[in-house]
Amino acid sequence: MKFIAYGGAGEVGRSAFLLSEKRKSILLDCGIKLGEKVEYPLFPEGFEKTVRDVAISHAHLDHSGHLGSLIAKGARPTIYGIKATKDLTGVLLADYQRIGKNIDFSDRDVSEVIRRFHSYEFREGFRAGGYNARLYNAGHILGSAMVHLEGEKKVLYSGDISARGTRMLDGCEKGLRADALILEGTYGSEELPGTRESVNRLISEIKETIKEGGHVIIPSFAVGRGQEILLLLESYMKSGALPEVKIYMDGMIKKAMKIYRQNVVYAKDEVQKRILLSADDPFASKHFFVPRRRDRKDVLKEPCIIVSTSGMLSGGPVLTYLKELAWNPKNKLIFVGYQAEGTRGRKILDGAKTIEIDDEEVELRLKIAELRISGHAGKSELIQFAQGIKGLKKVILVHGDEESLEEMGEHLAHKYEVVIPKALEEVRI
Numbered sequence: 001m002k003f004i005a006y007g008g009a010g011e012v013g014r015s016a017f018l019l020s021e022k023r024k025s026i027l028l029d030c031g032i033k034l035g036e037k038v039e040y041p042l043f044p045e046g047f048e049k050t051v052r053d054v055a056i057s058h059a060h061l062d063h064s065g066h067l068g069s070l071i072a073k074g075a076r077p078t079i080y081g082i083k084a085t086k087d088l089t090g091v092l093l094a095d096y097q098r099i100g101k102n103i104d105f106s107d108r109d110v111s112e113v114i115r116r117f118h119s120y121e122f123r124e125g126f127r128a129g130g131y132n133a134r135l136y137n138a139g140h141i142l143g144s145a146m147v148h149l150e151g152e153k154k155v156l157y158s159g160d161i162s163a164r165g166t167r168m169l170d171g172c173e174k175g176l177r178a179d180a181l182i183l184e185g186t187y188g189s190e191e192l193p194g195t196r197e198s199v200n201r202l203i204s205e206i207k208e209t210i211k212e213g214g215h216v217i218i219p220s221f222a223v224g225r226g227q228e229i230l231l232l233l234e235s236y237m238k239s240g241a242l243p244e245v246k247i248y249m250d251g252m253i254k255k256a257m258k259i260y261r262q263n264v265v266y267a268k269d270e271v272q273k274r275i276l277l278s279a280d281d282p283f284a285s286k287h288f289f290v291p292r293r294r295d296r297k298d299v300l301k302e303p304c305i306i307v308s309t310s311g312m313l314s315g316g317p318v319l320t321y322l323k324e325l326a327w328n329p330k331n332k333l334i335f336v337g338y339q340a341e342g343t344r345g346r347k348i349l350d351g352a353k354t355i356e357i358d359d360e361e362v363e364l365r366l367k368i369a370e371l372r373i374s375g376h377a378g379k380s381e382l383i384q385f386a387q388g389i390k391g392l393k394k395v396i397l398v399h400g401d402e403e404s405l406e407e408m409g410e411h412l413a414h415k416y417e418v419v420i421p422k423a424l425e426e427v428r429i
Helices: 067-072 083-099 107-115 195-211 225-239 253-262 269-276 318-325 344-349 379-387 402-412
Strands: 002-007 016-021 024-028 053-055 078-081 117-119 126-128 131-137 145-150 154-157 180-184 216-219 247-250 305-308 332-335 354-357 360-363 367-370 394-398 417-419 426-428
Touching: 016 154, 067 083, 067 107, 078 083, 078 126, 078 131, 083 107, 083 117, 083 253, 107 117, 180 379, 195 216, 195 225, 195 332, 216 318, 225 247, 225 253, 225 305, 247 253, 305 318, 318 354, 318 360, 332 344, 344 354, 344 367, 379 402, 394 402
Parallel strands: 024 053, 053 078, 078 117, 154 180, 180 394, 216 305, 216 332, 247 305, 332 367, 394 417
Antiparallel strands: 002 016, 002 426, 016 024, 126 131, 131 145, 145 154, 354 360
16 A cells, blocks of 8 residues: 655645555545645646545645646546535635636536535445545534545544534544554644633633724634634623624635535534524524625724634735725734745734735734634644554654654654655555
8 A cells, every 4th residue: 555645745735645555546635735826736747637536534725625627637536525525615616716816627627526526424434446435523624524444454544633622513533443544733843722712812802902993803714713713702792701793704704604504413512402402593693794895894884803714814805804904003913723834824923014915015003913723633632643543553744844743753753653755755554
């Protein structure tokens, strides 16, 4: 059995891993890397046409964003994942196709991706690429899955995992059995703060800004963090811990909220019961609003909270709000998620005093805050997850910068054979 990383090796983004043996072969994820320029998997020429089977761990574009291009270049694969992943992937790919630059696939290709998507439930057995396969809850976003494959060896691909439960999701499943683990290491060198600590700080930062008469801008991924943040804000406002102001949701977050509601069966029991056994639907809160004007002037009239895409300020309506509100020190920009190198978000956190929006230099006079409400596992949680895998002999570390992967690898190497692959390097399992 062999493993090749066409992306996601020593980097966060463009995850695309080929697992193969004899007549078996499957591509694990097929993503892109968003930044100042979009980067794609390093597939050899003509490779796309040979792809027959793809398992998608979850809908985020760094794991699914190259599927449209795969179809456009002649691939006709069977695609496997959880139903919520199918629905969310369709929305995110369609949006990326519509607003992205230098896109090489069409809306028809997006439709073909969805047509070729075969949905399975967690723990349901099926055949994929010649392997016996199962999907297990990864706890990262709705429908996110770890992929378990059994051929010559048993291999578990983590995708992105969160060991902690959230308001929306249970944490990832633990104690599975595998000979080899392909493990993400986004925060492999960092301990993430406790959820309560991060949430308390978020509420404090918002209250301070609203009291001063300012606007709060929270850039967020459309899928995952957006829903968690909205439900968190709704809960605190309902309890009186936050002053009652309008919470505007903008960008793809609006569509993603509908899909979350339609796929609530994948949320934790408490959320399902709240919807099914009472009229208290957190997805339809009286505190949630959407802009009525294209120029967003209605949102700018009074102090409010704005949760909008994109999470790294690489595009989306959040740039309109930032352009309009950046001049006022009463306003505040709060980052709650990962900011990749080369993105506007990373530049601001690194101290930039101006950023370019629509070919215009915008001076940043508003306050900046950063906190972590992450859908990933931290260093200790990743190590504990690996140590809980029964029969584990080999760990392949991916989806993290080299420093993170090396630090995590040092801890795991005391007990397992650890490989940190280079792009296109063949690793034997």
